[in-house]
Amino acid sequence: MKDVRVRFAPSPTGYLHVGGLRTALYNYLFAKHFGGKMILRIEDTDQSRFVEGAVDNLINSLRWAGIEFDESPEVGGKFGPYVQSERFELYRKHAQILLDKGHAYYAFDTPEELLAMRTQKPGAVVAPKYDRLVMKNQYTLGAIETKRLMDMKAPYVIRLRIPPDAEITFTDIIRGDITVLGWDVDDQILLKSDGYPTYHLANVVDDHFMEISHIIRGEEWLPSTPKHAFLYDAFGWERPEFAHLPLLLNTSKQKLSKRQGDVAVEDFRAKGYFRSAFVNFIALLGFNPTGDREIYTIEELIEYFDLSKVNKSGAVFDLTKLEWMNTQYIKIVPTSELVELARPALESAGFGGFDDEYVGRVINLVKERIHFMNELPDFVPYMFGDIKEFEIEYIKKRWEENSKEIALDLIEIYKKDDVFNHDSLYGAAKAYAEEKGIKLGPITHPLRIMTTGKSVGAGAFETMEVLGKETCIQRMEKFIELWDSGTFI
RNA sequence: GGUCCCAUCGACUAACGGUUAGGUCACCAGCCUUUCACGCUGGCAGUAGGGGUUCGAAUCCCCUUGGGAUCACCA
Numbered sequence: 012m013k014d015v016r017v018r019f020a021p022s023p024t025g026y027l028h029v030g031g032l033r034t035a036l037y038n039y040l041f042a043k044h045f046g047g048k049m050i051l052r053i054e055d056t057d058q059s060r061f062v063e064g065a066v067d068n069l070i071n072s073l074r075w076a077g078i079e080f081d082e083s084p085e086v087g088g089k090f091g092p093y094v095q096s097e098r099f100e101l102y103r104k105h106a107q108i109l110l111d112k113g114h115a116y117y118a119f120d121t122p123e124e125l126l127a128m129r130t131q132k133p134g135a136v137v138a139p140k141y142d143r144l145v146m147k148n149q150y151t152l153g154a155i156e157t158k159r160l161m162d163m164k165a166p167y168v169i170r171l172r173i174p175p176d177a178e179i180t181f182t183d184i185i186r187g188d189i190t191v192l193g194w195d196v197d198d199q200i201l202l203k204s205d206g207y208p209t210y211h212l213a214n215v216v217d218d219h220f221m222e223i224s225h226i227i228r229g230e231e232w233l234p235s236t237p238k239h240a241f242l243y244d245a246f247g248w249e250r251p252e253f254a255h256l257p258l259l260l261n262t263s264k265q266k267l268s269k270r271q272g273d274v275a276v277e278d279f280r281a282k283g284y285f286r287s288a289f290v291n292f293i294a295l296l297g298f299n300p301t302g303d304r305e306i307y308t309i310e311e312l313i314e315y316f317d318l319s320k321v322n323k324s325g326a327v328f329d330l331t332k333l334e335w336m337n338t339q340y341i342k343i344v345p346t347s348e349l350v351e352l353a354r355p356a357l358e359s360a361g362f363g364g365f366d367d368e369y370v371g372r373v374i375n376l377v378k379e380r381i382h383f384m385n386e387l388p389d390f391v392p393y394m395f396g397d398i399k400e401f402e403i404e405y406i407k408k409r410w411e412e413n414s415k416e417i418a419l420d421l422i423e424i425y426k427k428d429d430v431f432n433h434d435s436l437y438g439a440a441k442a443y444a445e446e447k448g449i450k451l452g453p454i455t456h457p458l459r460i461m462t463t464g465k466s467v468g469a470g471a472f473e474t475m476e477v478l479g480k481e482t483c484i485q486r487m488e489k490f491i492e493l494w495d496s497g498t499f500i
Numbered sequence: 501g502g503u504c505c506c507a508u509c510g511a512c513u514a515a516c517g518g519u520u521a522g523g524u525c526a527c528c529a530g531c532c533u534u535u536c537a538c539g540c541u542g543g544c545a546g547u548a549g550g551g552g553u554u555c556g557a558a559u560c561c562c563c564u565u566g567g568g569a570u571c572a573c574c575a
Contacts, residue, residue, distance in 0.1 A: 022575045057574055122573075129572085139571080140502085168573055186505070195503050195571095203573040210575050234504055234570040257506085264567065295512065295524095302514030303523045322513080324506050325568065332512060332525040342538090379538045409535085437534085455534040467536045 015047025023065030360388035
């Protein structure tokens with residue numbers, strides 16, 4: 012097997028689509044699996060779609076996901092430049108080669124004429140296709156008129172000439188052999204009237220000269236692959252291997268697109284998903300190495316990756332499982348990293364002044380109860396400052412006749428507790444309950460109310476341990492005061 | 501509409517001729533319990549339909565049906 016060289020070739024649209032990430036990821040897994048090279052090439056041949064800063068954004072998002080490139084506009088490489096707008100001469104030269112070989116021709120149709128051609132006549136049975144025997148091109152115009160138009164610098168495009176009787180067959184690693192008749196393939200424009208190449212020309216030329224061995228891309232490219240295969244043949248170049256990945260679908264089973272929201276990798280990152288959870292999830296949208304496991308490290312994915320095991324049918328991009336996967340990673344990821352992820356949210360909530368050790372203890376207290384680290388300030392505001400508000404409904408439900416008496420007793424008991432950890436607090440509460448002949452509930456609920464003000468949270472005793480003795484006693488006494496003053500009635 | 505691709509639980513998938521069609525998410529029930537979670541146990545649920553081939557078909561072939569992609573001087 013020759014050297015594996017794959018590429019991710021996005022157009023710089025300003026954000027990274029999850030489908031794009033999946034494509035990049037599979038390219039990456041494939042390259043790493045075979046010890047090959049991963050290349051990033053920017054396809055910016057459409058000048059009207061230029062977005063400032065898009066390339067940096069793309070690289071950043073990919074890097075966040077753990078995908079690095081061996082060759083790219085950023086790190087360079089011997090096959091550069093890696094931005095198509097810097098390679099125009101190459102495309103023009105190769106359009107000329109095609110022209111010389113009779114595989115391409117000049118066409119002079121105006122946009123209006125093309126539009127008229129494409130407008131489906133009522134009852135038409137065939138798809139509108141460029142008919143080079145009818146339209147305005149070098150064949151219908153003749154050599155003299157063509158030269159005249161060229162001399163007077165009339166706008167023209169260069170089209171690929173596909174013989175109607177051609178039978179184009181190519182092999183897709185995932186789908187097998189696919190054959191299309193020349194009759195059904197349109198004479199694709201290769202060079203636009205502004206002199207820029209279209210995707211089809213630029214892509215084939217670049218993949219050839221960058222020595223790309225495998226083209227791994229989305230299934231939406233399948234219909235135009237015959238054109239690409241034909242181009243390789245027309246140039247007399249060896250064709251790379253093709254692999255078309257199944258589409259990522261929305262819940263109505265259609266191609267996932269920007270308009271439906273929730274498709275930009277940047278958004279998922281901002282939402283607080285773990286990179287490893289997100290990548291793990293995306294990787295499993297299309298194949299599963301074993302079928303009985305869900306959690307894989309990137310190294311394992313590289314080891315197990317096999318293009319021929321990738322599914323043929325599209326996968327619905329359903330966030331439910333991603334949520335679950337994220338919670339799985341909360342358990343795995345080291346506390347220090349969780350602290351780091353929680354920092355921005357704490358900062359903006361005004362809780363920035365706490366040290367890593369304390370924040371870490373709070374996180375460990377509640378990490379199995381939250382889905383994202385940025386929920387921390389909202390979930391346990393009482394760990395970072397005085398209780399701002401009490402859940403009145405909870406108090407009404409759980410603060411009973413004897414609660415105050417219990418509270419007062421516990422205050423006295425806990426004041427003498429110098430250990431003040433879960434075991435000591437729990438032990439004392441249990442002993443007290445037994446002595447009074449009551450259950451633990453009438454004790455833990457009032458404790459939770461007094462120390463946190465909320466009905467939901469970590470275990471009451473664990474919470475109190477992290478809160479510390481001083482704070483707890485203070486809050487308990489404060490609550491009794493508030494209670495006596497009728498605040499909660 | 502033309503061309504091409506696809507078809508296993510609601511979702512993600514495993515089973516590449518021989519399994520009671522497996523796992524995960526979600527959902528439901530129970531257990532655990534100090535609220536909420538986590539966890540544990542169990543349950544619900546699938547080979548689109550019809551023909552072949554074969555001793556044997558989710559798996560191979562054909563047809564039907566359904567879904568999707570694509571048909572730009574976008575990528």
